[in-house]
Amino acid sequence: MTSFLIDQWWLVVVVVGSVVPLAREFAAHGIEETLRSLDRRWIFVLMFWAVLLPIYYIGVTGQTFPEVPSLLARATFDEIERLREGDAVLMAFDYDPPTEGELGPMATAFTKHAAAKKLKMYFMALVPVGPQMIDNTIDKVIKADYPTLVYGQDYVNLGYKSGNEGVIKVVVTNLRELYTTDARGTALRDLPMMRGIDNIQQMKLIINVSGAYPGTKEWVQYATTPFPALHLVAGCTGVQAPLLYPYIPSQLSGLLGAIKGAAEYEKLVVDKYAGPNPDPKYLEGLRRMGPQLVAHLLIIALIVVANVLQLRDRRRGALR
């Protein structure tokens, strides 16, 4: 750490320089008084550094924090592990750039896991920018590391259809009612892996990456609840996660909640399938846990400080 700080002296100067005015406020008005009237923009500055500095440190040193997979991450991993080579999986990538930070690592890890197990991957999206997210993941994982997998035989991008949950309602019984071609405009009958696939009940597993609406909740309501033989695992944003826990395990076999879930699942996939020196692109979730740690510590510290001040005020009767 010391050598890092010496090497990156300019960063230390910038960080210290940016908080000098705050230090002067503390010196001039006292810590308690300054905290009572703290401009919210100082919290933004502190949060900025709390997130940026770990990113920079991890980016320069390549170190990541250790991660212990939780039961839910393991359940998600095991649900894919039980599948056999050639089994069909629906990869429903219902997210777009605003949630890429949380969900991109999950999508990468899911695709890596499915490709390593040689599953037949049927990609689709219920959000307009979903096909681009799918293409990015295909380029990043399948084309780069699994060049033997052939489009149309091992994986296909069915693209986007509007209609939200209506699409799920239809494709669960009749896929071809909505999908006449894939995202490239190729007729479904010209794609070998689409032969015999009439609806998504034929999938061995649905893997959903859910940004908001429509997402995992809709897949639960319109796919796995009316058709209990269908199994679903999902990765979702932090905002959605508490709403999805009640569905576990009967309606939802596994859930990765936010970047923490992504990092845990990533660890399981990397340990089993990426060898001793994994490609850094498969460690995105693990890398992003560094800023999470420091930013959470800052938030906890701010909550504690604010509550201490509040309690002191109450004790002094200032609020009465």
Next chain:
Amino acid sequence: MKRQTLVWTLVMLLGGGALIWRSAFTSPGMGREYLRVVTSADGRSTQYESATYGDFRRAVTADPTQTAVRLSLSRTVGLWLAAFFTLAIFSFLYRDNPLYKVAEAMLIGVSAAYWMVVGFWEVIVPNLLGKLAPLMIKAWAMPGLSGPEAARDLTYAVPFVLGIMLLWGLMPRGAWISRWPLAFIIGTTAGLRLIAFLHGDFLAQIRNTILPLAVLNQGAFDPWQSLRNVIIVGGVLCCLTYFFFSFEHKGIVGKAARVGIWILMITFGASFGYTVMGRIALLAIRLEFLLDNWLWLIDPTRQRMLG
């Protein structure tokens, strides 16, 4: 000039100067995008794939005259625009300003246009026009349309007519016509959702809460699973009691309702914690983009390394 304006002007000038210095006078510089030109085997089509600075350096080292991997001016401009708009949006944290307004307006305009174009080409053309006039659509827009999916289906005339009726709302006269398809949309959506919530949430959640309070695992008592089930069942009952207003919240009912409030508070706290985690992740990826893709200060995915 006010002191604050002076400080910000200095910060902007210093920042701009640092960017110019880093991109022009340092090696490897910053903020450049590369592409790889891939020509098909028959030489009839060319594709442009993303490449990295590392790919470029390797290609130049192998053959200094090569042009297959090259700098992409359009993608580089796109990268700088993305960085500019990221900073413009961040600037709102200081206070509202014209740069933020420009970025906001740009986002809304591009999103609306994108949704419209995608909706037309991904839904209206293949799923409506392609069903009503498959031969015309095949000749015009979808050469891949064939097989049973290409068969004419005149029942799609109904959504076609309903769609026109919906758009009639924009006309100066007869706007009431749009109420009919609107009523159809509201009715079907309400019906679909009612069934889904009853089936997927209400009934399924009741079923999921009917749990054994004493769990036997291979004939032996499982204390942890039993405790878990007791907490789930007890928690649900206490929360329901809190929302039960037919009795005054006194005595045993009052105590159960109080436990219910605590459980609700813990749930809200967990929800808030998850939201914070999500928002930090979003900030992290933007900062990662600025430091890695734009400024080239870090290289976590080893995109710019030669080895």
